[in-house]
Amino acid sequence: MRRVALLLGAAALFCAFPEAGAESPAALYNAGNAAYGKGDFAGAVEDYRAALGQGAASADLYYNLGNACLKAGRLGPAVAAYERALRLAPRDPDLAHNLRFARVQIKGKLPQVERGFWLQTWDQARDSFSLNELLTLLSAGWFLLGLGLAGRIFFRPAPLRIAASATLGAGLLLLVLFAPLTLAKLKQEVWNSRAVVQAERTPARSGPGLQNAELFELFEGMEIAVKQCESGYCEVRVPGGLMGWIQAGTFEII
Amino acid sequence: MKRAAAIFLFWLIGAGAAGAQVQFSAELDRTRLYVGERTVLTVRVQGSGIDASSLRLPDLAPYFQVLRQSTPQHSSQITIVNGRMQSSESLTLVIQLEALKAGRAEIPALVIYAGANFYQTDPIAVEIQEPAPAAAGEEREGWVPAEDPYLEAKVDRAEVFVGEQVVVTWTIYYRRDIYNLSWGNPPSYRGFAAQDLDQARRLDQKMENYGGALYHVSFLKSTAFFPLQSGDMTIPPLEIRYESAGGRRDFWGQLLTEGRTVSSRPIALKVLPLPEEGKPGGFSGAVGQFTIAGRLEKTEVPAHDSARLIFTVTGDGYADFVTEPVLPLPATFEVYPPEVDRTAGNVAGRFQTRKEFSCLMVPREAGSFVIPPARFDYFDPTSRTYRSAESPSYTLTVTPARPAPAAAGPSLRGDLTREEVKLLSEDIRYLKPDRTALPRERRLHRSPAFLLLQILPALLPALALVWRIRQERLSTDLSYARMRRAFSQSKKRLKQAQRLQKAGEATPFYAELSRALTRYFADRFNLAAAGLTSERIEEVFREKSVEDSIRLKFLDLLGVCDRARFGAAPTEASASAQALRRAGEVIAALEKSRP
Numbered sequence: 001m002r003r004v005a006l007l008l009g010a011a012a013l014f015c016a017f018p019e020a021g022a023e024s025p026a027a028l029y030n031a032g033n034a035a036y037g038k039g040d041f042a043g044a045v046e047d048y049r050a051a052l053g054q055g056a057a058s059a060d061l062y063y064n065l066g067n068a069c070l071k072a073g074r075l076g077p078a079v080a081a082y083e084r085a086l087r088l089a090p091r092d093p094d095l096a097h098n099l100r101f102a103r104v105q106i107k108g109k110l111p112q113v114e115r116g117f118w119l120q121t122w123d124q125a126r127d128s129f130s131l132n133e134l135l136t137l138l139s140a141g142w143f144l145l146g147l148g149l150a151g152r153i154f155f156r157p158a159p160l161r162i163a164a165s166a167t168l169g170a171g172l173l174l175l176v177l178f179a180p181l182t183l184a185k186l187k188q189e190v191w192n193s194r195a196v197v198q199a200e201r202t203p204a205r206s207g208p209g210l211q212n213a214e215l216f217e218l219f220e221g222m223e224i225a226v227k228q229c230e231s232g233y234c235e236v237r238v239p240g241g242l243m244g245w246i247q248a249g250t251f252e253i254i
Numbered sequence: 255m256k257r258a259a260a261i262f263l264f265w266l267i268g269a270g271a272a273g274a275q276v277q278f279s280a281e282l283d284r285t286r287l288y289v290g291e292r293t294v295l296t297v298r299v300q301g302s303g304i305d306a307s308s309l310r311l312p313d314l315a316p317y318f319q320v321l322r323q324s325t326p327q328h329s330s331q332i333t334i335v336n337g338r339m340q341s342s343e344s345l346t347l348v349i350q351l352e353a354l355k356a357g358r359a360e361i362p363a364l365v366i367y368a369g370a371n372f373y374q375t376d377p378i379a380v381e382i383q384e385p386a387p388a389a390a391g392e393e394r395e396g397w398v399p400a401e402d403p404y405l406e407a408k409v410d411r412a413e414v415f416v417g418e419q420v421v422v423t424w425t426i427y428y429r430r431d432i433y434n435l436s437w438g439n440p441p442s443y444r445g446f447a448a449q450d451l452d453q454a455r456r457l458d459q460k461m462e463n464y465g466g467a468l469y470h471v472s473f474l475k476s477t478a479f480f481p482l483q484s485g486d487m488t489i490p491p492l493e494i495r496y497e498s499a500g501g502r503r504d505f506w507g508q509l510l511t512e513g514r515t516v517s518s519r520p521i522a523l524k525v526l527p528l529p530e531e532g533k534p535g536g537f538s539g540a541v542g543q544f545t546i547a548g549r550l551e552k553t554e555v556p557a558h559d560s561a562r563l564i565f566t567v568t569g570d571g572y573a574d575f576v577t578e579p580v581l582p583l584p585a586t587f588e589v590y591p592p593e594v595d596r597t598a599g600n601v602a603g604r605f606q607t608r609k610e611f612s613c614l615m616v617p618r619e620a621g622s623f624v625i626p627p628a629r630f631d632y633f634d635p636t637s638r639t640y641r642s643a644e645s646p647s648y649t650l651t652v653t654p655a656r657p658a659p660a661a662a663g664p665s666l667r668g669d670l671t672r673e674e675v676k677l678l679s680e681d682i683r684y685l686k687p688d689r690t691a692l693p694r695e696r697r698l699h700r701s702p703a704f705l706l707l708q709i710l711p712a713l714l715p716a717l718a719l720v721w722r723i724r725q726e727r728l729s730t731d732l733s734y735a736r737m738r739r740a741f742s743q744s745k746k747r748l749k750q751a752q753r754l755q756k757a758g759e760a761t762p763f764y765a766e767l768s769r770a771l772t773r774y775f776a777d778r779f780n781l782a783a784a785g786l787t788s789e790r791i792e793e794v795f796r797e798k799s800v801e802d803s804i805r806l807k808f809l810d811l812l813g814v815c816d817r818a819r820f821g822a823a824p825t826e827a828s829a830s831a832q833a834l835r836r837a838g839e840v841i842a843a844l845e846k847s848r849p
Contacts, residue, residue, distance in 0.1 A: 024691075025692040026689050026690055026691050026692050029688070029689055029692055030688040030689070033685050033687075033688055036685055037685075051692065055694050055695075056692035056693070056694060056695075057692075057693070057694060057695030058689075058692050058693050058695075060686035060689065060692075061692060063685075063686055064685045064686055067682055067684075067685055070682055071682075088695070094683040094686075097682070097683050098682045098683055101681075101682050102682075107591060108591070109593070131697070131698070131699065132696070132697070132698045135698040135699060135704070136698065139698075139704070139707070139708060142708060142711045143710070143711045145711060146710065146711025146712060146713075146714045146715060147711070147714060149714070149715040149718075150714035150715045150717070150718040151718075153715060153718040153719050153722050154718040154721065154722065186699065190699060213447070213574075214574070
């Protein structure tokens with residue numbers, strides 16, 4: 001009986017502290033911060049990556065990883081980490097500054113398409129929310145719409161029907177406002193395979209293989225969208241609209 | 255009868271009047287010709303009473319000979335307009351002529367009879383010229399196109415160096431009429447870089463004489479080729495699709511066209527390797543004639559400010575081989591990789607590349623600095639030597655710095671904006687602080703619980719609608735309302751009966767039990783409870799085809815209740831409990847039976 005009680009106690013302890021024997025993600029994150037403080041940027045990168053390996057994923061963790069990568073001279077991984085942090089914390093001013101700083105370090109530039117005022121406003125609106133925030137707002141609109149409609153059917157007294165109509169209107173408004181933004185965000189983050197170039201420089205060719213002509217060159221840290229892969233090459237599109245094939249393994253999907 | 259005869263006479267007069275309207279014309283498809291060129295004369299006549307046999311071609315000698323004459327295309331038509339019958343016939347004749355002699359010729363008027371009248375066309379004046387001489391060039395002496403049509407590929411040189419431009423021009427020669435020209439299968443230029451220079455939008459109307467025969471000659475396309483390897487190489491043939499008249503005719507006698515293709519001959523090229531002797535270090539492979547021009551945007555800048563130096567390399571070599579010129583700058587200058595702007599096009603029939611290199615440099619110390627000439631090395635195939643094009647040298651005065659910015663990071667591009675340059679003088683913002691716990695990433699779009707939850711808002715209105723419909727029916731359909739409530743009401747009555755049974759009040763218990771049964775029955779079948787006898791209940795059971803077992807149990811139980819109420823049956827507690835249980839069972843069975 002006593003042995004059973006001891007075993008049960010041990011099991012309870014293990015459940016309460018599942019990471020006993022291994023450092024917790026928070027401990028690894030803090031260790032990374034300490035290493036960064038001492039100027040050991042490579043060590044900090046390892047600690048942050050270990051925290052990510054344990055399933056932790058927060059904007060702060062990706063942000064600090066980006067900083068450590070940048071200080072360690074690894075521009076591609078830094079931009080990728082900042083981009084991941086931006087998905088979780090799109091309005092963080094520190095993150096926006098550091099990502100802008102990292103982008104300036106990119107050693108080449110491709111032709112950019114000038115976006116008009118309305119398109120810029122649209123991009124800003126889309127980038128001001130995370131996908132989870134947009135989905136929550138859209139879901140709230142959807143629930144209000146359902147509740148309002150059910151209330152309109154269910155209730156007979158005028159005040160309750162007015163309240164139901166107001167709920168319905170609020171739901172519709174949320175849907176109209178956030179459905180297009182959510183679709184754009186889903187396209188940007190889920191349906192398009194976005195990636196960051198990790199190789200110092202890599203040529204983009206007209207087809208998969210060395211026999212095809214070089215069209216333009218991509219540099220470490222550039223952001224691309226991956227369309228398809230074939231024979232060890234992937235067709236990518238850069239924000240300016242140029243398309244070409246680069247070797248698989250020269251970029252990291254974010 | 256008189257009236258019918260008058261109408262027929264009126265029609266005849268009308269038809270005769272219509273027959274007087276004869277249209278007669280002759281058209282030549284071109285009135286300016288070369289000797290030996292062919293042309294088509296089309297004669298059309300329309301009206302009634304036409305005598306086709308009266309049409310005679312005039313003597314066209316000595317300027318023309320008739321090559322071919324089609325059989326007359328004859329058609330007739332009867333129309334009734336405003337009650338008047340009009341008959342007309344039309345005749346079309348196509349005659350192919352060949353010009354024989356230069357000069358001002360005239361196709362005389364043609365004459366045709368229609369009824370008692372004759373009609374004539376206008377004479378047609380034609381100018382016939384002597385043919386143009388064949389294209390210049392020794393190799394053209396006695397040359398005749400090998401086929402009709404003939405697609406010729408001409409190359410401007412047969413021996414070139416690797417990377418040297420060679421221009422191929424495709425020309426088509428034809429005598430027969432050809433239509434709907436289009437490019438055939440695109441060739442694969444393996445081992446070459448190719449750039450199209452020019453392409454015909456429509457065929458030229460130039461005529462040339464080869465071997466005594468006149469040919470239409472039209473430029474089609476020219477392309478610049480840059481061989482990428484040495485050895486004996488071949489530029490593959492170009493294919494053209496076209497249509498021309500075949501031997502078959504359609505139902506109406508018109509000649510049908512057939513789709514055909516014609517290809518040029520492949521071109522053999524001898525490609526020489528570039529000589530190793532005298533090859534400059536870092537030679538980019540540019541072959542041709544090149545020039546370089548330069549421009550310094552500012553001649554005076556403060557230290558740590560940027561100055562831009564722009565070089566433009568222009569030449570007829572392959573653009574990818576034109577790389578950044580060599581620019582030996584002072585060591586105190588920080589130089590960023592140049593921004594490259596590339597334009598290319600057709601200049602005087604050859605491919606010309608223009609590349610602009612815009613270099614951003616940041617002098618870190620004050621002083622006067624001479625920027626030496628930028629050098630671009632290339633191979634000149636004319637002199638077969640390596641040459642260098644050089645820009646002028648420039649002097650840049652660097653004044654003492656404004657307050658120096660912090661050291662910029664490793665860099666960079668030459669196209670930085672002012673804001674970006676400012677950003678470089680800053681640093682990244684510091685780390686986020688330590689944490690006691692880190693969350694796991696939660697992605698709503700991949701969460702099954704979140705996605706399932708989204709079904710709820712769709713269900714709510716549906717449920718409300720079902721409820722609303724039911725409520726509407728309950729308030730308007732009395733029989734439905736009674737039927738829906740029958741079971742719940744009977745349960746209440748059975749509970750009341752149970753209380754009486756527990757209190758030991760036998761007679762009121764059986765009375766309540768009997769009421770529960772009859773009321774349930776009345777509600778269930780929408781009948782009046784008052785005056786409901788066992789005979790009536792049995793009759794209704796039969797009408798509704800209720801199972802016999804339920805019917806018998808129900809009637810038996812009613813009988814028990816009646817007998818107990820009037821002292822003819824045992825009223826002990828066990829019997830009343832059994833009666834209560836049986837009542838519950840029979841009501842439940844009837845509820846389920848749904849007759």
